[in-house]
Amino acid sequence: MCPRRVRKTPEAARDDFWRSTIALDKRSAKSFIRINEKIRAREIRVIDENSEQLGIMVPFEALKIARERGLDLVEVSPSAVPPVCRIQDYGRFLYEKEKSDRAAKKKQKVIVVKEVKFSVTVDEHDYQTKKNQAVKFLAGGDKVKASLRFRGRQMAHRDLGYNIINRLIQDIGDAGIVEFMPRMEGTILHAILAPSKKQEAPKPKPPAPPQQAAVAPRPPVPQAQ
DSSP states (O other): OOOOOOOOOHHHHHHHHHHHHHHHHHHHTTTTTTTGGGGSSSSEEEEESSEEEEEEEEHHHHHHHHTTTTTTEEEEEETTOOEEEEOOOOOHHHHHHHHHHHHHHHHHHOEEEEEEEEEOOOOOOHHHHHHHHHHHHHTTEEEEEEEEEEEEGGGHHHHHHHHHHHHHHHHGGGGEEEEEEEEEETEEEEEEEEHHHOOOOOOOOOOOOOOOOOOOOOOOOOOOO
């Protein structure tokens, strides 16, 4: 007897569709790298596996050399004139490329803008707490958005809000630099501060070796007669 065919639910069919689509996207992400017979340029500049220039030749000749060495012909610089291709193992090429991409991604610093909110009626303790938060954010490499909202009749006293934000900028001092000066957007006054570039302290000079004191010559010993 033939096994009974199980009919999938619409949800299961939709999940299978998206799984296949994601797998296809991962495969197509590598398809932009042309290798071997997919290289269509008339002439290419060829570099071998030892990083030696083999000159300009047609792809067929370069592929023949790669096949003889048990390697692939990989287009590494398609925008060059003529395109640059390297004779190497394609799997090794993908591994090294993925490794370098991960290393570059780790070095990237993601800058986050963190907001510190004030009010026109902020008291001294609350102000100091939020100022310390802003200094901490800047020291951690993040930007700070200092914002102050005017409510109701407070719009008639904008100078009070400007005084608070300008005081914050002065109190932060060298911990940050002003990227956007205080300005109004609707009923909100805000300014953007960015971390200041820390200057490296000059390396101390090594101490000079102590100079030996000059030793006075001893007087000659008289000889007995």
